[in-house]
Structures are given as structure tokens and as C-alpha cells.
Amino acid sequence: MPDTVKRQIQALVDRETEGWDTKNPDLFLAMIHPDMAWPWPPTSDAHDPAEWVFVLGRFDRERWRKNWQGLFDSHHLVHNRRITVKIEVSHDQDAAFAVVDIDTLWRHKETNKDSLWKGRVCKIYTKMPTGEWKFYFQTGALDFSGNWGTERTESK
Numbered sequence: 001m002p003d004t005v006k007r008q009i010q011a012l013v014d015r016e017t018e019g020w021d022t023k024n025p026d027l028f029l030a031m032i033h034p035d036m037a038w039p040w041p042p043t044s045d046a047h048d049p050a051e052w053v054f055v056l057g058r059f060d061r062e063r064w065r066k067n068w069q070g071l072f073d074s075h076h077l078v079h080n081r082r083i084t085v086k087i088e089v090s091h092d093q094d095a096a097f098a099v100v101d102i103d104t105l106w107r108h109k110e111t112n113k114d115s116l117w118k119g120r121v122c123k124i125y126t127k128m129p130t131g132e133w134k135f136y137f138q139t140g141a142l143d144f145s146g147n148w149g150t151e152r153t154e155s156k
Helices: 002-021 061-074
Strands: 037-040 053-058 075-089 095-108 114-127 133-138
Touching: 002 075, 002 095, 002 114, 002 133, 037 133, 053 061, 061 075, 075 114
Parallel strands: none
Antiparallel strands: 037 053, 075 095, 095 114, 114 133
16 A cells, blocks of 8 residues: 555646646646645755745745746746655654755846746645645755655656
8 A cells, every 4th residue: 555655745746847847737736735825945054944035925826826837928937857766654644745956947038137046945744634635844955965866867
């Protein structure tokens, strides 16, 4: 059964990746838990959560969709590389996390200014009473130099 859950979690990671690749926020908005709150480090070396900030706050589907659609409308996606490092499932198979290395480069359509999201994230998922998995929390992209490029399972 844990392998089945791991495949389900990998499918969620892949659906989110597809949403970024196709600039379709609806692909990943549907999998977000309504209580999600998503802090973000201001830089990839801000490992201390005391430095983190809220960009979007608590999940609000329309507000988050508008924010991401604004990004998609104003930026070109240069590349979006996602590699799943590990998926861990709780003993009771009601919670899981995926460690994913991301390397996503956006380029502003007018200014040509680059915005790089690169680092390791931990995506946390919870199983709802209905049996559906929801994306509950994620750390921001953090740099763990020396770990990039080591043993990984490539995501879609």
C-alpha cells in the first residue's frame, strides 16, 4: 500500500509541475487544502524561518489564481526542472511529504528581468476523510549546496 500512496503523491507533484509548464493554475489549485498557508523565504539561503514572509497568506482560490495568472501573463517560462528526491508516507498512510528539487526560471516579458526559483522544497500532503489527497504545506525553495545532483528520481 505505501507504494500506491507514493505513486499518488508523485502524481500530485507531476500535476503541479504540469500546471507550471502549461501556465494553467487550475491544474494545481484544485489539489490545495483550504487551510493551506504558504510562507516563503526571501532568498534561497534564508534557512531561518524567522526571515520568511507571506506572499499570498491563507489559501483563497480566486486570489491565488489571480496572482499566478498574473505571473503567467507577464513572464515567459524559460525552464521548469523538478526532481523528486524522496517521498515519505506516514505509518497510518494519512500524511505524506515529497522532497523536490526545483529549478524554475521566469523571464519578464517587458523588462527581460529573470526570476529564479531554485532549491529544495518539502511538499506536505494530507489525506482527507473522503480519501482524496490535498497539498497542505510547502517550504520555500532553499539552497542546500552540495546536495543538488545527487541520487534522485526524476519527476515528469
